[in-house]
Amino acid sequence: MKLPTTLTLSRRSGETEEFLIRQCEEADLFKIIMLQQKIYEDLSDPGIYAKVDEEDILDSLRKDYCCAVFRGSRMVAFTMMIVNRVSPRNYGSYVGYSPQQQEKSVSMEITIVDESCRGFGLQKLFVALREEKARSLGATEAFVTIGPDNKYSLQNLLDSGYEIIETRPMYEGAMRHILRRQL
Numbered sequence: 001m002k003l004p005t006t007l008t009l010s011r012r013s014g015e016t017e018e019f020l021i022r023q024c025e026e027a028d029l030f031k032i033i034m035l036q037q038k039i040y041e042d043l044s045d046p047g048i049y050a051k052v053d054e055e056d057i058l059d060s061l062r063k064d065y066c067c068a069v070f071r072g073s074r075m076v077a078f079t080m081m082i083v084n085r086v087s088p089r090n091y092g093s094y095v096g097y098s099p100q101q102q103e104k105s106v107s108m109e110i111t112i113v114d115e116s117c118r119g120f121g122l123q124k125l126f127v128a129l130r131e132e133k134a135r136s137l138g139a140t141e142a143f144v145t146i147g148p149d150n151k152y153s154l155q156n157l158l159d160s161g162y163e164i165i166e167t168r169p170m171y172e173g174a175m176r177h178i179l180r181r182q183l
């Protein structure tokens with residue numbers, strides 16, 4: 001999918017909305033932080049989402065693939081993929097991948113959708129968008145980590161072809177599944 005683009009998406013209820021999707025740049029940092037903070041504060045179980053530091057988001061805005069969805073001028077969803085580069089942030093490093101393997105692996109790091117825009121399938125759309133980008137960069141595997149109790153996110157990733165390869169304590173001791181998919 002070529003970005004920016006405008007998409008009309010529907011909820012199961014039939015409700016329709018128009019969204020703009022575009023790649024992000026450094027100037028978007030504040031909006032991303034504010035969206036992440038709002039979503040984090042509204043979580044019924046804060047254990048299911050580990051906030052990503054401002055520093056890492058900025059690093060990714062410079063080096064990785066970051067996209068946001070807007071309704072009008074308001075950012076309502078954001079996603080980020082660490083591209084296939086050697087880094088302690090490459091999830092391949094969590095499972096002992098060598099630098100050569102990391103150069104073929106991407107990590108799906110953030111997906112957040114504002115409560116008012118859930119149910120339009122934006123997470124699955126973000127998965128497809130990032131996978132398309134990953135393939136174009138020569139990656140052959142994608143990783144994601146998900147809290148076992150994060151049922152919507154887990155279902156979306158399982159539906160998208162990801163498989164749980166390990167479950168262990170990760171971010172500040174919170175349990176996470178590590179999922180992987182061949183691209």
Ligand SMILES: CC(C)(COP(=O)(O)OP(=O)(O)OC[C@H]1O[C@@H](n2cnc3c(N)ncnc32)[C@H](O)[C@@H]1OP(=O)(O)O)[C@@H](O)C(=O)NCCC(=O)NCCS
Nearest residue numbers: 012049111112113117118119120121122123124146152153
């Ligand atoms: C996980 C998340 C991105 C999914 O958003 P989404 O792509 O809009 O969800 P979907 O379109 O797949 O929604 C499917 C259904 O689940 C519902 N749903 C999705 N997330 C929900 C949530 N957190 N709470 C309650 N219902 C939710 C939708 O309303 C929809 O219901 P319907 O089928 O009755 O219409 C979103 O819930 C979110 O931002 N959660 C907080 C952050 C998070 O956990 N991110 C993922 C980290 S791995």
